[in-house]
Amino acid sequence: MSCLNDLWSERKKAAIKIRAKILDAARSWFKKHGFIEVQGPVIIPAMGDRPNSLEVEYFDGKAYLTQGLQPYAEVFMANLGRIYTIAPVFRVEKIRTNRHLTEYWRIETEIPHCNLNGLTKIQEQLVSYICQRLSEEAEEELEAVQRDVKKLKKIKAPFPRLTYDNAIGMLQKDGFDIQWGSILDWEHEKHLSLQFGQPFFISEFPVGIETFFFQFNPKKPELTMSVDLFAPEGYGEISTGGQPTIEKEELSRKMKEEKMSPDEQRWYMDLKEMGSIPYSGFAIGVERLTQWICKLEHVKEASAFPRFMDNIYP
């Protein structure tokens, strides 16, 4: 009882303070650029199968915990314009890694009438701004986590841009046995990430390895209009995003392919009816961004009370 303040290490205190400053900087950026903050529902209806979703007992039925603002994001966007949320999401992760949590927060945004190129620009401006603000306003905390402030100060848009094709080419050239069409595993992510001093984008993942709701590239229908942001210095993916399908027939076909239940298809289409204008969006993992910025070994260090498989205490 005598040394309560010693309970968390100085490093942990600093990481949690940096997390707060990251969120503050992100909100400032969104505010300055005319984005409206919203909160979507955490509890969402149970209809089709929702693999990796946590189930909730909801009065006499069941429901699930959200994995992101979709499809509600589109309704917000159609009614309010540029929107963002900073909110918790949930995902059953049955693997042990230093990169996954069951409960984590996301900085998620949707931008009407924005294509993949526009989305990339917005994202790099946001992330640069966060890094610049931190290098100015969190020097003490950054020192406590032994992050080189000078390196953070150098994080500036524009960030390098690779396509998935480029990334596979780089990996093959460096001796990795990876075929076009494969998912990037952690070893691939890490290898690419170590080549860069700046965050970098990888875009246009093949159909089948990215969210099925993204549009096809009209010129190369084997590619999706998707773009992920990767942290440098060996930290890997920190965001995912893209330009979703809004064409009704294509969406219908995709939903059938994914074996969504008829109820869920109808519900999803009803929501879509409220907000189907061309748009794109991305979601940054708050703990992953904090992990990279603080150079933490495990993503759980970016959360005060992390939840992961087999761990729900304290």
Added chain:
Amino acid sequence: MSCLNDLWSERKKAAIKIRAKILDAARSWFKKHGFIEVQGPVIIPAMGDRPNSLEVEYFDGKAYLTQGLQPYAEVFMANLGRIYTIAPVFRVEKIRTNRHLTEYWRIETEIPHCNLNGLTKIQEQLVSYICQRLSEEAEEELEAVQRDVKKLKKIKAPFPRLTYDNAIGMLQKDGFDIQWGSILDWEHEKHLSLQFGQPFFISEFPVGIETFFFQFNPKKPELTMSVDLFAPEGYGEISTGGQPTIEKEELSRKMKEEKMSPDEQRWYMDLKEMGSIPYSGFAIGVERLTQWICKLEHVKEASAFPRFMDNIYP
């Protein structure tokens, strides 16, 4: 598909924008006064009975959805000082009212070495600041919800302060058949609320009708060190708070009275060990604050996709 922007009424759009501006103003106030933003866990362990909690399937066991930052708040506070969170909480409400949601957001804060009087001052400053900022920065939206901006501009600390004893006296004088020791029902709240043009506090509720974790008043042990904030104009309670017990034996006795399981008692005490310094805190319901500020009939209008009993769609 042709008139998507007409889907939400102008009133609804304005209410959701005002909600965003309330949160922005609250965060500015906290930042200006040295509070650090934190996020506690949403999924919490299942040990004792948690009446009114929603149950989650967590891997092979079960867990619950949080009802607030306690007891984690104390750990944050002991390590970081003044802290706050703006986050979702969950509560099974088996009644139909225009004041309850199953899922809602709270502005919650804990302040080390702060007594009931200090807590009241902090809260009235925060709420005044929010109202002032809105009257300056949300004129257009306030007009759209038909809120008289002039009235909002007049909301200024200090707010009137009643004790529970005063409140019962007022109600009896006005002809209500209410005995000392009873809970204030909605009709009582509403009646009191209509007497005021400013938000007002009611403090020192009797033991038994407020959270059992609050300290007793040392001079009148039948009263708790609790204080709730009520909105004027007929809107009723918008926050709850107080000065919790930190004395170990008293806490132990209270936990036994509440029939917490031995596991839960141990877990709670362990957490307490990480953070037992004198403190107080309060939590404002975001939707209730928005309801009053926008003069909405139902609290659900302050949420874009409200969840309540029998409703989880869309």
